[in-house]
Amino acid sequence: MLFGTAVLKLASLAAQRKFFQSPDPVLEIPMGIVLTLAAVAELTLAAVLVSRRFGDRPAGIVLLWFTACSAVYRVVHGFTSGEPCPCLGYWPKLLFQGTQATNVVTVGLLALLGGVGLYLVLNARRNST
Numbered sequence: 001m002l003f004g005t006a007v008l009k010l011a012s013l014a015a016q017r018k019f020f021q022s023p024d025p026v027l028e029i030p031m032g033i034v035l036t037l038a039a040v041a042e043l044t045l046a047a048v049l050v051s052r053r054f055g056d057r058p059a060g061i062v063l064l065w066f067t068a069c070s071a072v073y074r075v076v077h078g079f080t081s082g083e084p085c086p087c088l089g090y091w092p093k094l095l096f097q098g099t100q101a102t103n104v105v106t107v108g109l110l111a112l113l114g115g116v117g118l119y120l121v122l123n124a125r126r127n128s129t
Contacts, residue, residue: 001109002046006039008088025081026073035086041066060120067114074106 013020013032020032027034045066049059074085084102088109 001112002042002049005088005109006042006046009035009039009042012086012088024077026076031086038070038087055124056120057124060117060122060124063113063117063120067110067117070113071110074110 013035020030020035022031023029024031024034045062048054048062070087074087077083077085084099085106087106088102
C-alpha cells in the first residue's frame with residue numbers, strides 16, 4: 001500500500017505541473033517537493049517493512065510514527081487551506097471529483113496503516129512473552 005501511494009504521488013508530479021509548483025499551505029514550500037519527500041519516505045518505509053530486517057515491534061513503531069505524522073499534516077492542511085489533503089497526489093481529484101470521497105479514502109488508508117502498525121507492535125509484545 002505504501003508503494004502504491006508513493007507511485008500515485010510521483011505519477012501526479014508529471015500530470016499536473018502547475019498544481020505542484022504552488023506552495024504547500026502547511027510547509028510553505030512547493031507542493032511538488034513535499035510530495036516527493038513524502039513518496040521517498042513511503043518507499044523507504046515500504047522497503048524496511050518488506051525486507052523484514054527489523055523485528056515487528058520497531059517496524060510497527062515506525063509505521064505508527066509515520067501514520068501519526070501524516071494524520072497531523074492532513075488535519076493542519078485541512079484547517080489552513082480548506083481543501084482535501086493532496087496525500088495521494090492529484091489523481092483523487094480526477095477520479096473522485098469531490099472532496100468527501102477523497103477524505104474518506106485518505107482517512108481509510110491512514111486508519112489501515114495505523115491498524116497494521118498497532119498490530120505489529122502488539123503482536124511482537126505478545127510473541128515475546
